[in-house]
Amino acid sequence: MLVIVWWLVTVVMVAAHSASGVVELYWEVENQFWSPDCAEGSTGFVITINGTFPGPTINAVAGDTVIIHVKNKLFTEGVVIHWHGIRQNGTPWSDGAAGLTQCPINPGETFTYNFTVDKAGTHFYHGHYGMQRSAGLYGMMVVTSPKETLHSDGEFNLLLSDWWHQSSTFQELSLSSKPMRWIGEPQSLLINGRGQFNCSQAWYFNEGGLKECKFKKEDHCAPTILRVKPNSVYRLRIASTTSLASLNLAVEGHQLEVIEADGNYVTPFTVKDIDIYSGETYSVLLRTHNPSPPRKYWISVGVRGRKPNTTQALTVLHYAGASESGRLPSPPPVTPIWNDYKRSKTFSKKIFAAKGYPPPPEKSNKQLFLLNTQNLMEGYTKWAINNLSLSVPPTPYIGSIRYGLPLEYLNFPGPDIIENYDINKPPVNPNTTVSSGIYKLPTGIVVDVILQNANVLNVEVSEVHPWHLHGHDFWILGYGEEKFRPGVDDKKYNLINPPLRNTVPLYPYGWTALRFVTDNPGVWFFHCHIEPHLHMGMGVVFAEGVDQIVKMNIPREALGCGLTGEMFMNQGRH
């Protein structure tokens, strides 16, 4: 019955603006001592917002204006916040990408983000400067719509992340050192900012020989219990803001009906567990049954895509009436084996747009090939796209464009950049160049991006990269193995009902093709959402509608640094 109701709402993509309101928030960002996983001897602090970690959940209604005054109370670090999944139509300076759309907010200062949330969906927000996401600067953002008639008996937000015991500063430095010092796998996985280090709540099943987790209810690491009633439907809003880990979530004894991905409805499908990459969000429906007597079930989150060295995160689905302190009768679900990419791809390929979504334009005006490689630069390890490793400059690109300051625009490579490259071997010439160059895109066109994966510096290794685009949703036209073949693979694109997303995985030794319409002038980041990879240069920047950016009324507060800051100062001389 519920599913039937669902079909009726999926065509409602834009909220009525008549009843739109304003959500105005005052936030203070600061470090605080915190033990997300109750580990002893860890660095023990996170970036909090108004004293909480994760930051407060933003609840808004489609059509609302969201105004967030962010005061930086860190001692010496700048800060920005990116609203992941919000397209920032007409407000690109509120996108919160340091060096692209704004200057970092200086300690002691306040910057006001002001944007519209145009449609219902599950989103999140996070720091986008240095590796402050890894330092804990994130939270959920849920946009509902009165037109969304889907009924559920309750909702739970599950914000998934990973946690290291070394500070983000230490991690940045490790990755930028010569030779690079890899940060390793996370110490813990967190569900809503809560995890348990080096122990297991399911210890009595001898889970990996781990000892019992000891925590009190009020501890930072005490898991959020999902309390449910029988014979009900719950919407789980799941978001992954991991720094590194690709995850899989399962609920023991329950199936999950996937209904939303990255803020867009999908044709519902049912799975036993769900893969989720950093930068992705999903809504799944969980139907409770009527266990007698009432009992508890495990919710487990484990690592995929990299050889795991991190304990599963666990919490509990607690049926009303079940014992509070008793043991669970069965062990938690086992995370599928990390390198079963076939299984991962099967999941990815199950996702189609819900009925009612218009198909993508049939043809594109431009093809952009992005070859993903791991490289070296004078002994430093870098990730490069088309042989260039991105270095974001101190002057925000949007300001440089607006005021005609010098900027390097990159040429679009042809398909030969892939054709001439052996993706199955380490690069013949592993050397890369660091570049601040960006790609210029006119407005009003259809762009295809073909992401091509390759072997890294070590033999027989290729990694998953979840690519995230700012300012847009895109259609995922297809995934493929090996090299993309122009004129062949593009003939097989799904142009009927491809899912609209803002994040998409690029699988090892394969390609992913996506399409978007340049309908949103601004400067938009497109990057691997794995924070260490981005830190090492794995991203590109799109300057969309340069002719319109130059006319934009960008709040100068966003541009008070670098060359734009200098320019304002000199203009002001009298």
Next chain:
Amino acid sequence: MLVIVWWLVTVVMVAAHSASGVVELYWEVENQFWSPDCAEGSTGFVITINGTFPGPTINAVAGDTVIIHVKNKLFTEGVVIHWHGIRQNGTPWSDGAAGLTQCPINPGETFTYNFTVDKAGTHFYHGHYGMQRSAGLYGMMVVTSPKETLHSDGEFNLLLSDWWHQSSTFQELSLSSKPMRWIGEPQSLLINGRGQFNCSQAWYFNEGGLKECKFKKEDHCAPTILRVKPNSVYRLRIASTTSLASLNLAVEGHQLEVIEADGNYVTPFTVKDIDIYSGETYSVLLRTHNPSPPRKYWISVGVRGRKPNTTQALTVLHYAGASESGRLPSPPPVTPIWNDYKRSKTFSKKIFAAKGYPPPPEKSNKQLFLLNTQNLMEGYTKWAINNLSLSVPPTPYIGSIRYGLPLEYLNFPGPDIIENYDINKPPVNPNTTVSSGIYKLPTGIVVDVILQNANVLNVEVSEVHPWHLHGHDFWILGYGEEKFRPGVDDKKYNLINPPLRNTVPLYPYGWTALRFVTDNPGVWFFHCHIEPHLHMGMGVVFAEGVDQIVKMNIPREALGCGLTGEMFMNQGRH
């Protein structure tokens, strides 16, 4: 013979400007992995300049213009550098005090310091934003003069510091937490950035039962050996940039003739060891004898003024021909007991200006009483001066003054602020207020500052505070026990030959009086040089010559943040 020559040069206080040159340096500031004390498992990174720690020594000649282009290559932190001991006559914006004289330099950006070094002396430089001094951002600055005819057979710079295994961010957070988490005593003391954690080079004398230090020549912790010849005179230039520790330095078997303090010559006197507080510099002459056979002697540095929990730092005075690897025949000098303040004061009171220095003005126009207390603010531990704990705002004071932006000026308290206070007990009302207010001083007057110490929050504790003044040297008129008595104690001021300094200790339960002439318009920090104390509010700010600051041609690059930055942006609208 040497001493005789010495007298002749002490009257030469200002260098000829005819031959003045330019010292231009290009610096890059970044974090790097480093093991100053070879400890395992420490955070292991320091702030380096051009890849070195401590930063490069600046060598200049009196009269030179020093131009330093500082590029911030930290990932998310701002940075400034203060040139400790340089008075910045006419260039207050080059003083490098964040929030007072400039905005922090943003990551990726460059700020140019440009100032004149007007006289010979031993100085240093260090970070002055957050607790970046504790993160290792410091180095020596030596100004010589061709008119300084003192002959020595060689010079050694000894830059003393202390080192923690937790990052400066962690320390800042600890001190700012509720309740405050004290950072504890340093893990190691460093000589020229080199120390040995939890071990002793003199282990074979069973020094505190410590094990042998193991290091290789190329290790960061390998001590700098002072290689000397017999029957020679060496000038040791000693500076302390400790975050917390008060130090004592001794050279086994050698006396030290003190000739310079904080860049001013003093009447030479000879000691067996020298106390040095954070912010102070000294030059001492060390005369070698002729040991037969040639041998090695210990140079030891230990903690005073706080109950020590840190191993002595050791290095070696190595006579030419002594064995490279052999043991020393005798144990290192023992640091005087930490709380023998009588001994400390005896040393302080031995320091007089060298002949040739004019005496201070006979009378002062203004008396400023500064009562030092430890307090609480809503459960946070603070240090307060006259019941106000300093919070430096994001807009640099010098910019607020220059452009007439709102600013709070504090009233000068009368002597009753001390008279009415029981300095021997914890504060009756321990609560303080945080304030950004500053003191206004007209130019062309003589100011006396009376620093009054008191009991902290715990009973029967009062601490040493080395107070440092920017932009000026001052005369130390006197030290006294208990409360300062106006009309009594000021009658006993030394107005004949008080030493000119920029840093002076305030002893437990006592007072210190100093005098300076307001001959340098600018905004000048006067603060306890103990970094945790300053972080907790222990400082005041002097706005000197406001009527002249408003006319100053301050480089706008120094003011591109906060309200001044905003103002420039709005002025620039067209």
